[in-house]
Amino acid sequence: xxxxxxxxxxxxxxxxxxxxxxxxxxxxxxxxxxxxxxxxxxxxxxxxxxxxxxxxxxxxxxxxxxxxxxxxxxxxxxxxxxxxxxxxxxxxxxxxxxxxxxxxxxxxxxxxxxxxxxxxxxxxxxxxxxxxxxxxxxxxxxxxxxxx
Amino acid sequence: xxxxxxxxxxxxxxxxxxxxxxxxxxxxxxxxxxxxxxxxxxxxxxxxxxxxxxxxxxxxxxxxxxxxxxxxxxxxxxxxxxxxxxxxxxxxxxxxxxxxxxxxxxxxxxxxxxxxxxxxxxxxxxxxxxxxxxxxxxxxxxxxxxxx
DNA sequence: TCTTGATAGTTACATTTTCAACGGTTACAT
DNA sequence: ATGTAACCGTTGAAAATGTAACTATCAAGA
Numbered sequence: 226x227x228x229x230x231x232x233x234x235x236x237x238x239x240x241x242x243x244x245x246x247x248x249x250x251x252x253x254x255x256x257x258x259x260x261x262x263x264x265x266x267x268x269x270x271x272x273x274x275x276x277x278x279x280x281x282x283x284x285x286x287x288x289x290x291x292x293x294x295x296x297x298x299x300x301x302x303x304x305x306x307x308x309x310x311x312x313x314x315x316x317x318x319x320x321x322x323x324x325x326x327x328x329x330x331x332x333x334x335x336x337x338x339x340x341x342x343x344x345x346x347x348x349x350x351x352x353x354x355x356x357x358x359x360x361x362x363x364x365x366x367x368x369x370x371x372x373x
Numbered sequence: 374x375x376x377x378x379x380x381x382x383x384x385x386x387x388x389x390x391x392x393x394x395x396x397x398x399x400x401x402x403x404x405x406x407x408x409x410x411x412x413x414x415x416x417x418x419x420x421x422x423x424x425x426x427x428x429x430x431x432x433x434x435x436x437x438x439x440x441x442x443x444x445x446x447x448x449x450x451x452x453x454x455x456x457x458x459x460x461x462x463x464x465x466x467x468x469x470x471x472x473x474x475x476x477x478x479x480x481x482x483x484x485x486x487x488x489x490x491x492x493x494x495x496x497x498x499x500x501x502x503x504x505x506x507x508x509x510x511x512x513x514x515x516x517x518x519x520x521x
Numbered sequence: 522t523c524t525t526g527a528t529a530g531t532t533a534c535a536t537t538t539t540c541a542a543c544g545g546t547t548a549c550a551t
Numbered sequence: 552a553t554g555t556a557a558c559c560g561t562t563g564a565a566a567a568t569g570t571a572a573c574t575a576t577c578a579a580g581a
Contacts, residue, residue: 228481230416230433234488235393237507240434242390244514245383260567268378278530285378286388288569293531315529315576333376340382347509355506359385361499365491366392408537426560439538441561463546463559 245343252335257328262287262295267321270305271329275320277310304328393491400483405476410435410443415469418453419477423468425458452476 230236246261253259259267265285270276273284282292296319299305304325307317321329344352378384394409401407407415413433418424421432430440444467447453452473455465469477492500 226478226481226485227420228416228484230413230420233416233484234491235390235397236413237511238386238390238393241507241510241514242383242386243434245386248514249383262567265378265384268376268381272375272378279528286391289530290532290570291568294567297531313529313577317530330374333374336376336381337374343382343513346513347506351506351509354502355510358495358499358503358506359389361495362389362503363385365494366389366396410537427558436539437560438540438562442537445561461547461559465560 248343249336249339252339253332256335257332260295260298262291263298266292266295267299267304267325267329268333270319270321271326271333275318277316277318279316281319299325396491397484397487400487401480404483405480408443408446410439411446414440414443415447415452415473415477416481418467418469419474419481423466425464425466427464429467447473 250261250264253264265287266281269281269285273280276284278289278292278296281287281296282289285292287295296305296307300307302325303322305319305321307319310316310318347355398409398412401412413435414429417429417433421428424432426437426440426444429435429444430437433440435443444453444455448455450473451470453467453469455467458464458466495503
């Protein structure tokens with residue numbers, strides 16, 4: 226009995242995830258020097274507005290230490306500010322600065338173009354199948370609150 | 374203009390890849406103490422028989438240093454042996470030992486059961502769509518020799 | 522008030538991964 | 552032969568990640 230690695234689903238996902246991410250990272254990596262965790266936290270802040278570190282951690286499925294370090298780096302870049310919540314002083318409300326928003330508005334269209342390009346290269350039938358399959362997997366394996 | 378992270382394809386792939394891998398690793402992790410790179414190299418050796426480190430690196434899409442260390446760990450476990458190729462003494466031919474093969478024969482069925490279980494939970498229509506989408510993506514983004 | 526336990530977030534430490542350089546070998550042109 | 556470049560695989564150091572412990576704050580009950 227032999228297992229064919231290139232047909233093994235977890236491996237296929239890892240390989241594709243790595244390839245797609247590497248491809249996507251070109252923009253935020255070279256233009257803005259962001260790491261992947263930084264990009265994720267940043268994208269989430271741009272999408273949702275003010276958040277706490279725990280919120281970012283939850284929605285981005287990154288460990289809180291990773292988030293903590295990403296936030297620190299973005300703060301050094303002056304792309305976000307934190308403000309201790311006076312109602313509960315354990316947490317801080319994190320918001321993009323004007324400078325951060327400007328970068329977001331420049332970066333996001335690039336990322337979206339890239340994604341559109343990829344999907345169009347796939348063709349509508351294949352991409353439809355892909356989305357269907359991904360959605361089904363996510364429904365099975367991801368906590369329901371994620372991505373909501 | 375705002376990007377919705379949970380709909381962004383590279384992010385979705387990373388999240389799912391992470392989840393599936395974590396799930397799959399339970400078997401080789403807890404039972405045999407293998408890391409992910411070790412599992413990959415091991416699976417490939419079981420599948421293809423004798424290989425060189427470069428070959429493993431190529432087919433597993435892992436960096437050669439990762440492969441080098443994985444091989445070292447598996448050698449310590451006495452699951453494989455190396456033999457310098459006398460035709461080209463730069464490379465070594467790597468082969469599973471009897472003990473390694475035995476572990477392979479015990480581990481692989483567990484992994485396959487796990488994968489089957491996952492696919493059956495998806496349902497035949499969804500999994501069909503998923504495979505179609507994955508195959509299309511792989512055709513676009515992976516070097517043609519990979520996985521052949 | 523005082524204790525206990527939970528939560529938000531950071532920090533220290535260990536492990537893993539990446540990057541650059543290296544040693545040894547082969548290929549090939551001069 | 553000799554020099555040069557390429558290749559296989561390993562190693563050391565730097566960077567990123569994960570794990571566990573920690574600080575500070577809050578919540579709830581005795």
